[in-house]
Amino acid sequence: MNSDLLNGLNEHLKLEFRASHEYLAMAIWLAEHDLPGFSKWMRQQSSDELLHAQRIIDHLVERDQKVVLPGVPAPPTSWSSAEALCEHVLKNEQEVTASINDLYAIAEKTKDRPATVMLQWFVTEQMEEEAAARAVLGRIRLAGNSGVGLLMIDQELSTGRVPGMPIENPGPV
Ligand SMILES: [Fe+2]
Ligand SMILES: [Fe+2]
Secondary structure: HHHHHHHHHHHHHHHHHHHHHHHHHHHHHHHOOOHHHHHHHHHHHHHHHHHHHHHHHHHHHOOOOOOOOOOOOOOOOOOOOOOHHHHHHHHHHHHHHHHHHHHHHHHHOOHHHHHHHHHHHHHHHHHHHHHHHHHHHHHHHHHOOHHHHHHHHHHHHHOOOOOOOOOOOOOOO
16 A cells, blocks of 8 residues: 555544544533433444444455554644534534545546445445534524523434434434
8 A cells, every 4th residue: 555545544543533532522411411311422423433444454454465554633622612612513524524535536647446345335424414413503693602502402402313314314323
């Protein structure tokens, strides 16, 4: 494997682990603030991010490439509002998308077919992750950042579905 691609994939692991760690911290903060539906959503996202890291790790191990696990910075412990928290999620996802797109470009340039195929999954996944974060953020802005509106969105999220996302596309896996 091309060394830029290998280094880039190892670097990318940090973004996935960081997202997992931050989403877990968000799940805790949301539970503390009586928003169990939001908390459930973030807890699920946190688990998904670990699976994303694992996908890349598996790819590298299968190809006999060296995996270097990153250190993960301590996540924040509070957010000013549910809206601010969702803005943070969207920003995270946009950063991950940018990194995936960079990696995809290197994989294509170096004609690394297996890596291109592996990264293709992430391209689609990131589109869905950004859409889900934007959908929830949009609902918060519509309904208001507190009170009954927020409780309604929390109720929707407690069903395990991301509101605003098509039913046949229940959000990222
Ligand atoms: Fe991810
Ligand atoms: Fe994500």
